[in-house]
Amino acid sequence: MKPQNPPSPSEAGQALQSRAAGVPVEIAGVSKVFRREQMQTQALERVDLSVRPGEFIAVVGPSGCGKSTLLKIIAGLLPPSEGRIDIAGKTISGPHTDLGIVFQSPVLLDWRNVLDNVLVQIDLRGGDPAAYRDQARALLAKVGLAGFENRMPRELSGGMRQRAAIVRAMIHQPPLLMMDEPFGALDALTREQMRIDLEKLWLERGQTTFFITHGISEAVALADRVIVMTPRPGRIERIIEIDLPRPRHKAVITSRRFRSIGPASSATWMGWPRRAQRALP
């Protein structure tokens, strides 16, 4: 295991301060085999990773390599076949509530407006939704949904629904945020705006974040470290440190350095043969 790096000096002071809001996550020797009758599928094989509090981890890898399975194991929704997950030093033995999850397609309640969809998170935890109204409005405004608080989900675009789902996943200030291809269904422009919004929220709140994506540029643009997984059974193929300055505004993500870490080297990351790499645009 590589030694843990402290947060890079380029991170905003505010971000450094808020880092305490995240929890450390230890993934130790996690394997997962799904068994049904005579069939068995090994989804994950001996995954080890130490994630520091407030770190932004992006996970990339071919379809079916076990990314969603890993996320569900960390969330306690699936037990590992081997190994363990420790969150803030405590071994996970079942579903836990101290986290927020965003799935690829936003799951909103059709009969509740945007604000009430966000506040359902507080309801479910036995809190007082009224106490969170102002905060929910402020967060919605941060992701461009000011003025849409009273709209019903059917009146929103896909991107707006996903923004509401992200706010719902963060309203209770979870120390851990899990996102499984949250921008997968969005067009390129909306996706870029969502990336900017997400980075802004993460810089302010500092929660430890796992972000699964098929977009290599998106992974590099968002993450402190990108975890590249092998085809099934998923193992960690390599870990790429992304020490680009934050916030990662346009000048950063159009820089030569960004391209040299990300798009230009993605084929090498994925272990593709040289011949295939030469064929890349």
Ligand SMILES: Nc1ncnc2c1ncn2[C@@H]1O[C@H](COP(=O)(O)OP(=O)(O)OP(=O)(O)O)[C@@H](O)[C@H]1O
């Ligand atoms: N509940 C399950 N029962 C049996 N097999 C499963 C189950 N969940 C996942 N698998 C298998 O485990 C493997 C990994 O699945 P997983 O959904 O984690 O992949 P993924 O990396 O998230 O893929 P994608 O990028 O397509 O979302 C696949 O072969 C899948 O068929």
Ligand SMILES: [Mg+2]
């Ligand atoms: Mg998946």
